[in-house]
Structure formats: C-alpha cells, structure tokens
Amino acid sequence: MxxxxxxxxxxxxxxxxxxxxxxxxxxxxxxxxxxxxxxxxxxxxxxxxxxxxxxxxxxxxxxxxxxxxxxxxxxxxxxxxxxxxxxxxxxxxxxxxxxxxxxxxxxxxxxxxxxxxxxxxxxxxxxxxxxxxxxxxxxxxxxxxxxxxxxxxxTYVDSYMADDFRGTQVSEVKLMYLIGELSRRTHQNDQAVKFFSKVIEQQNRSIESGIIEMARERWYEMRDSQKTANQA
Structure with missing residues (x-):
C-alpha cells in the first residue's frame, strides 16, 4: 500500500x-x-x-x-x-x-x-x-x-466601514471581535474597547456566543489592567 x-x-x-x-x-x-x-x-x-x-x-x-x-x-x-x-x-x-x-x-x-x-x-x-x-x-x-x-x-476597519466582508466566511461579529483584539494587541485601547463593546451588544441577536464570550473576557482583562495601572 x-x-x-x-x-x-x-x-x-x-x-x-x-x-x-x-x-x-x-x-x-x-x-x-x-x-x-x-x-x-x-x-x-x-x-x-x-x-x-x-x-x-x-x-x-x-x-x-x-x-x-x-x-x-x-x-x-x-x-x-x-x-x-x-x-x-x-x-x-x-x-x-x-x-x-x-x-x-x-x-x-x-x-x-x-x-x-x-x-x-x-x-x-x-x-x-x-x-x-x-x-x-x-x-x-x-x-x-x-x-x-x-x-x-x-484594513479590517476599512473592511468594516466599506461593508466588503459580506458574503465571505468572516461574519460581522467575528470581524468586530478581530478589530477589537488586534487593537488591544497593538495598544490602541480606545478602539479595542469600542469594538469589544459592539460585539457584546450583539449577545441577544447573534448565535456566535463563543466569540461574544471571548470579547467579554478581553474587555474585563483590559478593565482590570487599567485599574491596576491606575493604582500603581
């Protein structure tokens, strides 16, 4: 064989x-x-x-x-x-x-x-x-x-604004999460919080509960690290 x-x-x-x-x-x-x-x-x-x-x-x-x-x-x-x-x-x-x-x-x-x-x-x-x-x-x-x-x-923000992700394998919820997470990783914290919040707002309208939970976890992590930084 x-x-x-x-x-x-x-x-x-x-x-x-x-x-x-x-x-x-x-x-x-x-x-x-x-x-x-x-x-x-x-x-x-x-x-x-x-x-x-x-x-x-x-x-x-x-x-x-x-x-x-x-x-x-x-x-x-x-x-x-x-x-x-x-x-x-x-x-x-x-x-x-x-x-x-x-x-x-x-x-x-x-x-x-x-x-x-x-x-x-x-x-x-x-x-x-x-x-x-x-x-x-x-x-x-x-x-x-x-x-x-x-x-x-x-470029993901450009895609979100242009709506050109429609019809691809990337859903709106996943795209917003990605923008939030990549923003968090590159220290664009305001943008990260904005897009994580957009994802969490979809919790009653989306079947992508796993991604919404991930956004919530990242949002809490950012809030906790901000509190720690303020106390330092």
Whole structure:
C-alpha cells in the first residue's frame, strides 16, 4: 500500500499569464492544532504541518501571486499595472515547493502587493496581513508582528466601514471581535474597547456566543489592567 504524503502538488493556472504550474499544499488530515491564540492564530503541533505556509500560490513564470480568497475579476486597468510592476520585473523562480517560514513570508508579501495593485477587497488584504503577523509571532519577531497586526487592524476597519466582508466566511461579529483584539494587541485601547463593546451588544441577536464570550473576557482583562495601572 502506498503511503500518502502530507504535502501534495496542486495544479494551478495563472490568471495573469495563463500558464500552468504546481504549488505545494498540505493535506488537511495531517494538520493538528494544539490550541488557538486570542486572535484565532492556530498553533500547530509541528512547523512542517502548518497549512498557513502554503496559502499563497506564486506563478513561477510571471510572479503573479494570489490566494483562494482573491476574486477572479480584474478591475479595468489593473492587469496592465500588475504586468508593469510585477510580471515585467519578475526573475522566474519557483516558490511552489516545500516552504520554511521565511519562504512563506516572501509569498505573502508578493500576494499583498499583487492584491493591492489588483484592488482586492480589504477583507482579503487584511487576512494576509494577519497571517504575516502570525508567522512573525512564531519567529518571535515582535517588531514585525506588531507592524503587521497594525496593518491588519487598520484594513479590517476599512473592511468594516466599506461593508466588503459580506458574503465571505468572516461574519460581522467575528470581524468586530478581530478589530477589537488586534487593537488591544497593538495598544490602541480606545478602539479595542469600542469594538469589544459592539460585539457584546450583539449577545441577544447573534448565535456566535463563543466569540461574544471571548470579547467579554478581553474587555474585563483590559478593565482590570487599567485599574491596576491606575493604582500603581
């Protein structure tokens, strides 16, 4: 009997240059989560079994980078901009092989750049910023983690204001919680309290009781630490 490998080749077609390529993916049965951080960052049992490393697909031919969250639609003029700023500058190489944390960081930064040029939804860009922050957290690089948590926080607020999260897997309650939690982690305390309060206000209207309870816990933690600070 053939042993199934955790990592396999996914066949892809680039939406920019239309050429075929393969990108490594991790089979879900091999991913085991130990626990989650309060911003939903999953902690896996091993670095090798981390699907976040393989979330981005990079075309080795032209450099166009995207995730499954990207829309197939290119707004007018964006193909020409990506061609000039990404594809024409690209030195062909393959990032679709087995990845370390450093390789994954490169792929996310490429995808963020392509996503911004393509005018992807704020919710899509914010998700990539947050995953970058999680990777830097696992590398214990607090400076870069803070940088990308702040970018994620700002872009999630943009998504909330633009209402562009509708129709995605991120509900309004989860989005408000994320803004609150990322704000708390980046010491934007007023904004954190504001969004945690918005989540708690949904307690009689939402089925997402777990997220509402998490918001309440964070709110109490912030209140208690503020009391301690005032007494010091």
């Amino acid at each position: 053939t042993e199934i490998e955790p990592i396999f080749d996914k066949k892809c077609e680039c939406r920019m240059c239309k050429k075929s390529f393969t990108s490594k993916k991790l089979r879900s049965r091999f991913t085991k989560v130990k626990d989650y951080d309060t911003d939903f960052c999953p902690n896996y049992t091993s670095e090798e079994a981390n699907p976040i490393l393989y979330h981005v697909e990079v075309c080795p031919h032209c450099g166009y980078s995207s995730t499954s969250d990207f829309s197939p639609y290119f707004p007018p003029g964006t193909i020409e901009v990506i061609q000039a700023k990404v594809c024409d500058q690209w030195n062909p190489h393959d990032l679709g092989q087995k990845r370390k944390l450093g390789d994954a960081i490169k792929t996310y930064k490429l995808a963020v750049y392509c996503g911004l040029l393509k005018k992807e939804k704020y919710i899509t860009i914010a998700g990539m910023y947050m995953r970058l922050a999680w990777i830097y957290r696992s590398l214990q690089n607090e400076e870069q983690e803070q940088r990308f948590l702040k970018l994620a926080s700002k």
